[in-house]
Amino acid sequence: MARFRDSISHWKDVLGSSKTHTGNEKSDEKSTTTAKADSGHSSLSNPPPTSAPLSTMPSGPDTLQFPAASSEQLAPYLPTKSSSSKTTPFTTLTFATSLDASLALQPGTQTHLSGPESKAMTHYLRSQHAAILIGAGTARADDPGLNCRLEGVGLDSQPRPIVVGNWEFAFDDLDDEDEGNGEDDSILDGHTEDGLTEDGDADGESVDSAALDEHVEAFTSVLKERGWVGAKPGGVGEGIKSQVEAAPPLRNDSVSHAQLLKKEKEKQKEKIDSGDLEEDEGSFPELTQIISSKGWDRVSRCLRAVKEGKGKAPWILVPASQIPPATDRRRKYLEKMGGRYIGISDSNSNTDSSAAPGSGAASLDWTQILTTLKSEGIDSVMVEGGGTVINSLMAPGYEDLIDSVVVTIAPVWLGQGGVVVSPARKAGSKAALRLKSPKWCLFGEDAVVCGRV
Numbered sequence: 001m002a003r004f005r006d007s008i009s010h011w012k013d014v015l016g017s018s019k020t021h022t023g024n025e026k027s028d029e030k031s032t033t034t035a036k037a038d039s040g041h042s043s044l045s046n047p048p049p050t051s052a053p054l055s056t057m058p059s060g061p062d063t064l065q066f067p068a069a070s071s072e073q074l075a076p077y078l079p080t081k082s083s084s085s086k087t088t089p090f091t092t093l094t095f096a097t098s099l100d101a102s103l104a105l106q107p108g109t110q111t112h113l114s115g116p117e118s119k120a121m122t123h124y125l126r127s128q129h130a131a132i133l134i135g136a137g138t139a140r141a142d143d144p145g146l147n148c149r150l151e152g153v154g155l156d157s158q159p160r161p162i163v164v165g166n167w168e169f170a171f172d173d174l175d176d177e178d179e180g181n182g183e184d185d186s187i188l189d190g191h192t193e194d195g196l197t198e199d200g201d202a203d204g205e206s207v208d209s210a211a212l213d214e215h216v217e218a219f220t221s222v223l224k225e226r227g228w229v230g231a232k233p234g235g236v237g238e239g240i241k242s243q244v245e246a247a248p249p250l251r252n253d254s255v256s257h258a259q260l261l262k263k264e265k266e267k268q269k270e271k272i273d274s275g276d277l278e279e280d281e282g283s284f285p286e287l288t289q290i291i292s293s294k295g296w297d298r299v300s301r302c303l304r305a306v307k308e309g310k311g312k313a314p315w316i317l318v319p320a321s322q323i324p325p326a327t328d329r330r331r332k333y334l335e336k337m338g339g340r341y342i343g344i345s346d347s348n349s350n351t352d353s354s355a356a357p358g359s360g361a362a363s364l365d366w367t368q369i370l371t372t373l374k375s376e377g378i379d380s381v382m383v384e385g386g387g388t389v390i391n392s393l394m395a396p397g398y399e400d401l402i403d404s405v406v407v408t409i410a411p412v413w414l415g416q417g418g419v420v421v422s423p424a425r426k427a428g429s430k431a432a433l434r435l436k437s438p439k440w441c442l443f444g445e446d447a448v449v450c451g452r453v
């Protein structure tokens, strides 16, 4: 196991990040502001942040800080106790765009638009809401943490992450007990806590063998193509970075890397038994490296935050008819982590889109979504994106659902082909929406406009 973990960090270092950057992320998680924000979203009356000087506050590598003075500017746009009598939560729409209204350079990729100061502002907003909501497209593209990383924000004050749509989050089959036991092979053994048996199957449920075969076949073909099958342990050459980058994008969406490795191990054992492969020619080190470099070993960041006690487990909102069965491995894992699938009535859904998972459609009715959240005890929600979510929530007929808007505008044009915010216009109207009582603030290089709808 130690070797596997070393290999993960080695290849993450070698391959670097695949995210898109605009130059605005230079100091990333560490803002240079002078006071920390208050933690409690549960207090809807927005208690002011404390204002201890930076030098007196301990901070980890991931923590952000937000000045007390800045939080005062946002106060009129934040949830208050009076919002709790509504049948929907206090709903804040908040996102970052370029000067040409793009959320990202292209669909399916994350673009860092917010600078450190406005990023800290977003995390302050997170601290002031009971939940953060994103669409499954954003969950897939960004693999977001969806927690509040302001210094001093404890688990109780973390917002509940909510994903609308068919998010096939990445998870591992490793129990906590499996980790750190010093055995390199533990990942290949059966796991029990989440129901994996020695065969690598979930309890009472068979593995999707077609999907597994497809993965193994694709995987083996990559190995063959690279000439790595049969390579001696440690025999991966210098050119691996470009080779791996060029390899087909395989994901562990439908099968786990543990199952994949187990199946490959069995195949290799058969070959060794039949004399087709020498015992020392197995490709596990290479398999492990590829799995790591492709991110297949990765648990979705949001779930990793849960494991680390830094965030709440997500709720996934799907049409009521599409809730996975209780035996579904992903559902079992989610529930084990404290999360849930929540069914939303699709009686008022957009029939044009007919709720095809992954279709890029906003099929569920936003009134149903937000009413359900309120009935589940969510008093305030911060809707972060992406394009489909924002444009559909801003569409005519839903404007009354939005209480506040906080948009970060970065001084950059992303050009054509991006994920654009441009909601439908009301018939006969000259504008889709206009903010009431807008206020413009500067956070570092970014402008932030706040308003009521």
Ligand SMILES: NC(=O)C1=CN([C@@H]2O[C@H](COP(=O)(O)OP(=O)(O)OC[C@H]3O[C@@H](n4cnc5c(N)ncnc54)[C@H](OP(=O)(O)O)[C@@H]3O)[C@@H](O)[C@H]2O)C=CC1
Residues within 6 Å of the ligand: 094, 095, 096, 097, 102, 103, 104, 106, 107, 108, 109, 110, 111, 113, 134, 135, 136, 137, 138, 139, 141, 142, 164, 165, 166, 167, 356, 357, 358, 359, 360, 361, 362, 363, 364, 365, 366, 384, 385, 386, 387, 388, 389, 390, 392, 419
């Ligand atoms: N700059 C910023 O502030 C932000 C940028 N982004 C960027 O936006 C992009 C993602 O946007 P986009 O691709 O439009 O994806 P979205 O995040 O808007 O998600 C769209 C998906 O969410 C599900 N969904 C959304 N609304 C509904 C609904 N009403 N009913 C049912 N399902 C719904 C559907 O999933 P399914 O079909 O699978 O069921 C749909 O395909 C990424 O590039 C991301 O980086 C995202 C957030 C903020």
Ligand SMILES: Nc1nc(O)c(N)c(N[C@@H]2O[C@H](COP(=O)(O)O)[C@@H](O)[C@H]2O)n1
Residues within 6 Å of the ligand: 095, 096, 110, 111, 112, 113, 114, 118, 119, 122, 134, 138, 139, 142, 143, 144, 145, 146, 147, 384, 385, 408
């Ligand atoms: N405020 C803001 N600025 C940007 O430049 C962004 N790309 C986003 N994206 C949103 O933030 C989420 C990332 O969250 P974590 O930091 O990983 O917790 C991402 O999923 C978008 O919702 N936001």
